[in-house]
Amino acid sequence: MKQFQNSTVYQIYPKSFCDTNGDGIGDLRGITEKLDYLHDLGVDYLWITPFFRSPQRDNGYDISNYREIEPMYGSMQDLDVLIARADSLGIGLMFDMVFNHTSTEHEWFQKALQGDKRYMNYYIFRDGDPETPPTNWISKFGGSAWEYVPHLKKWYLHLFDKTQADLNWENPEVREELKEILRFWKNKGVKGFRFDVINLISKPEQFEDDHIGDGRRFYTDGRNVHAYLQELHRDAGLGDVLTVGEMSSTTLENCIRYTDPAQQELDMSFSFHHLKVDYRDGDKWKLQPVDYRKLKDLLETWQLGMQENHGWNALFWCNHDQPRTVSRFGDEGTYWKKSAKMLGTLMYLMRGTPYIYQGEEIGMKNAGFTSIDQYRDVESLNYYQILTKNGLSSEEALHILSQRSRDNGRTPMQWEPGTNAGFSEHMPWIGISENAQGVAVNTQLNDSDSIFSYFQKLIALRKKSDCIANGKIEFIASEREDVFCYRRKLKMQEIIVICNLTAAPVKADFQTQLSGMTRILGNDPNSTLLNNNVLSPYEAVVYQTATTK
Numbered sequence: 001m002k003q004f005q006n007s008t009v010y011q012i013y014p015k016s017f018c019d020t021n022g023d024g025i026g027d028l029r030g031i032t033e034k035l036d037y038l039h040d041l042g043v044d045y046l047w048i049t050p051f052f053r054s055p056q057r058d059n060g061y062d063i064s065n066y067r068e069i070e071p072m073y074g075s076m077q078d079l080d081v082l083i084a085r086a087d088s089l090g091i092g093l094m095f096d097m098v099f100n101h102t103s104t105e106h107e108w109f110q111k112a113l114q115g116d117k118r119y120m121n122y123y124i125f126r127d128g129d130p131e132t133p134p135t136n137w138i139s140k141f142g143g144s145a146w147e148y149v150p151h152l153k154k155w156y157l158h159l160f161d162k163t164q165a166d167l168n169w170e171n172p173e174v175r176e177e178l179k180e181i182l183r184f185w186k187n188k189g190v191k192g193f194r195f196d197v198i199n200l201i202s203k204p205e206q207f208e209d210d211h212i213g214d215g216r217r218f219y220t221d222g223r224n225v226h227a228y229l230q231e232l233h234r235d236a237g238l239g240d241v242l243t244v245g246e247m248s249s250t251t252l253e254n255c256i257r258y259t260d261p262a263q264q265e266l267d268m269s270f271s272f273h274h275l276k277v278d279y280r281d282g283d284k285w286k287l288q289p290v291d292y293r294k295l296k297d298l299l300e301t302w303q304l305g306m307q308e309n310h311g312w313n314a315l316f317w318c319n320h321d322q323p324r325t326v327s328r329f330g331d332e333g334t335y336w337k338k339s340a341k342m343l344g345t346l347m348y349l350m351r352g353t354p355y356i357y358q359g360e361e362i363g364m365k366n367a368g369f370t371s372i373d374q375y376r377d378v379e380s381l382n383y384y385q386i387l388t389k390n391g392l393s394s395e396e397a398l399h400i401l402s403q404r405s406r407d408n409g410r411t412p413m414q415w416e417p418g419t420n421a422g423f424s425e426h427m428p429w430i431g432i433s434e435n436a437q438g439v440a441v442n443t444q445l446n447d448s449d450s451i452f453s454y455f456q457k458l459i460a461l462r463k464k465s466d467c468i469a470n471g472k473i474e475f476i477a478s479e480r481e482d483v484f485c486y487r488r489k490l491k492m493q494e495i496i497v498i499c500n501l502t503a504a505p506v507k508a509d510f511q512t513q514l515s516g517m518t519r520i521l522g523n524d525p526n527s528t529l530l531n532n533n534v535l536s537p538y539e540a541v542v543y544q545t546a547t548t549k
């Protein structure tokens with residue numbers, strides 16, 4: 001039986017993790033080399049973002065062959081070694097299945113382009129006038145979601161880049177192909193799958209213009225998505241492996257269905273509403289300070305909603321598409337260490353499965369890029385154009401990118417201080433963060449007060465505490481905007497987590513709740529919570545009933 005309630009997943013972006021052959025690009029051997037480090041951190045699974053054959057227009061989310069390794073990442077033999085070594089350490093690998101679309105270089109799309117009817121039906125082609133796309137939908141990376149193919153006199157749908165053509169899931173042959181890919185990787189010993197934008201796979205019967213939005217309401221959590229996931233679960237044997245779906249602009253109701261075990265779809269889901277609390281008018285490209293009131297409300301709503309209905313959340317602050325946690329929700333300066341620990345405590349002791357993104361466990365910060373040449377991400381490069389065309393100055397656009405670009409989370413992992421951060425012997429494919437100073441693995445490993453050591457404790461706590469893995473959650477002091485507190489409960493066991501969300505000391509009287517409890521973790525050794533009713537800036541503290549083992 002897979003156990004995910006007490007497990008922690010660690011996400012690796014291979015391109016930026018560890019380079020072993022000095023070409024400036026991380027590789028599979030680099031992951032193998034760092035397995036002991038990951039074992040030491042205590043994680044149970046590694047989700048590795050795509051390293052399959054790909055032209056890399058979207059860093060591997062544009063797959064041209066699902067069963068081959070992109071040569072710059074290594075060989076199938078390297079992968080076999082990685083799987084075997086990970087297995088011997090009790091670490092399971094989760095692969096990233098990008099099934100909403102393929103690269104336009106995929107053999108299927110190439111055949112479709114040659115007019116092969118069978119393969120044209122693998123994608124979503126529509127007739128149309130070369131001047132007017134079939135609908136006014138906008139791609140997630142900017143511009144129209146349709147691309148015209150003159151010699152076919154047809155348009156094809158791409159919700160992402162124009163080199164990422166959406167698959168036609170209505171076609172049963174497509175679904176069979178995808179199941180075969182899952183079986184192939186399961187046979188290789190893969191222990192889990194992360195499904196990329198899986199709630200976008202079911203498109204509407206009729207395509208129509210969206211007069212109030214970008215089109216997403218027509219294909220998000222679409223009409224057949226639950227049926228398709230049940231079919232995959234049944235035919236590809238997903239019950240034996242850990243599964244998580246990435247859900248774009250989803251709803252709580254749908255995530256309950258995706259993850260209720262009785263539905264036999266997925267084990268858990270990523271949803272992003274809590275990562276939009278600093279978008280002005282819901283627009284990623286308009287800055288606004290974090291709205292902590294909204295953040296609290298969203299986390300509480302999702303926690304309670306999933307709990308009451310047998311759903312299960314993936315718990316996360318960031319990934320390869322998001323800015324760095326500490327830069328965004330904490331403090332990069334004075335309270336860097338303390339706020340990074342507080343954020344870890346707040347998120348990863350809730351009900352769900354933690355996903356820690358590479359570098360988060362050492363408090364890595366945003367990239368600090370100041371020139372457009374430093375950016376690599378297709379979305380950032382597109383939006384720089386769009387923003388400046390819409391009248392922003394280059395400086396203003398760069399300022400927005402410095403907060404919002406996906407490259408903030410993609411700078412190389414900082415293993416050591418120094419030029420290439422111990423990531424590579426060579427100049428890396430993307431620059432080391434400008435804010436790397438003082439943030440590195442090797443200086444944190446043997447420091448009991450480091451962010452790394454604190455994350456080790458958090459992970460170990462979930463592993464050994466049944467109450468954290470399986471307990472109920474209820475929120476305390478919901479009405480307060482400056483603190484985030486909750487209680488976990490299982491039979492006679494109780495755990496209370498208290499966090500100060502602000503850079504100032506706050507008054508907090510928890511005497512009654514904490515009486516008879518023992519402090520088991522915290523980021524302030526001089527805490528005055530109990531004797532003074534004050535939480536220090538960004539303080540986090542965890543108490544448990546004395547009976548808890």
Ligand code: TEU
Pocket residue numbers: 058061062098140160196197246248284320321406
């Ligand atoms: O991301 C889906 C997704 O919705 C984000 O890319 C989002 O559109 C973006 O952050 C908007 O600001 C997944 C992958 O995680 C991402 O890396 C891929 O680029 C994308 O799918 C396409 O496969």
Ligand code: CA
Pocket residue numbers: 019020021022023024025026027072
């Ligand atoms: Ca390399």
